[in-house]
Amino acid sequence: MDFELRDMFFQVVAFAKAYFFSEDDGRNDDIFVLAARRHPEPTMRFLKTFLPLNTIVSSIECLVSSVFLYFAWEQYPASCTLRWWLLGYAMLQGYQLPVRTLLLINCFFAGAFGLDQEACVTSILVSAAWRAKNVAGQFLSIWFAFGVAWLISEHRSDCPYLTRLVMAMLLSCAARTVVMVTGFQVLVQGDLRAGMPSKSNHPASMALISKLPTLKFSSSSDESGRVSATLCAICLDDFREGEELKRLPCSPIEHLFHCGCIDQWLACSKKCPLCAHPVDA
Ligand SMILES: [Zn+2]
Ligand SMILES: [Zn+2]
Numbered sequence: 001m002d003f004e005l006r007d008m009f010f011q012v013v014a015f016a017k018a019y020f021f022s023e024d025d026g027r028n029d030d031i032f033v034l035a036a037r038r039h040p041e042p043t044m045r046f047l048k049t050f051l052p053l054n055t056i057v058s059s060i061e062c063l064v065s066s067v068f069l070y071f072a073w074e075q076y077p078a079s080c081t082l083r084w085w086l087l088g089y090a091m092l093q094g095y096q097l098p099v100r101t102l103l104l105i106n107c108f109f110a111g112a113f114g115l116d117q118e119a120c121v122t123s124i125l126v127s128a129a130w131r132a133k134n135v136a137g138q139f140l141s142i143w144f145a146f147g148v149a150w151l152i153s154e155h156r157s158d159c160p161y162l163t164r165l166v167m168a169m170l171l172s173c174a175a176r177t178v179v180m181v182t183g184f185q186v187l188v189q190g191d192l193r194a195g196m197p198s199k200s201n202h203p204a205s206m207a208l209i210s211k212l213p214t215l216k217f218s219s220s221s222d223e224s225g226r227v228s229a230t231l232c233a234i235c236l237d238d239f240r241e242g243e244e245l246k247r248l249p250c251s252p253i254e255h256l257f258h259c260g261c262i263d264q265w266l267a268c269s270k271k272c273p274l275c276a277h278p279v280d281a
Helices: 002-020 031-038 040-075 081-109 117-125 128-153 160-187 189-195 206-211 259-266
Strands: 214-216 244-248 254-258
Touching (some): 031 040, 040 081, 040 117, 206 259, 254 259
């Protein structure tokens, strides 16, 4: 019996480890992953500055909503959509909390356990848990729109506390998003100019740079299996329709960048900024 329990415990631990930490195979091009790979220092600074605030505020939102619903659920008629909205909101926030908390712990304490902090953070960002968190985040933005719509359409004078609480959650959620997006732009994207490699690296020759294949970006062409194809990992801007991109011969996935960004990069270093694959290999 003891053995069975111990086996089960180890299986659960192994499953959790595989779910929350993954090997970075270079295929994931989520903006956070690109930023962590390409700009580890500003990304860590961003996470250390904004993640604690974001995690604490969303924990409080989740806790307050749950306690309120637990005690007040029966007081509202079944037709009251706002209580359902609050329940959905608390669940979507609660679902994101474990992986956020894990990332937060790793950002601050991985170094204390002798682990490579940046590698730990990247392995969480490419994990199935983080991908699921992002899906929950997308649902949350749809849910947010429903919340605004229901709040406007339901002028309920019989549930003033619930209405105020939903309003507070919407405001808090919007404020957190604005702070995170602005913080990312200031700390990570604003830091990119300093992120070019130093001139002392081995540059690629002008002849080689001009020989690399270019293409016009089109969101409808399906090359996603072969190339990382939604945003430029140098400036972290999304590719726009018809923009001229350059393709590097990386393996197993070819990497795409804006022509201007990668030309400037290759004039300093012949290695791909994402995977360090040399362009003349
Ligand atoms: Zn670019
Ligand atoms: Zn590459």
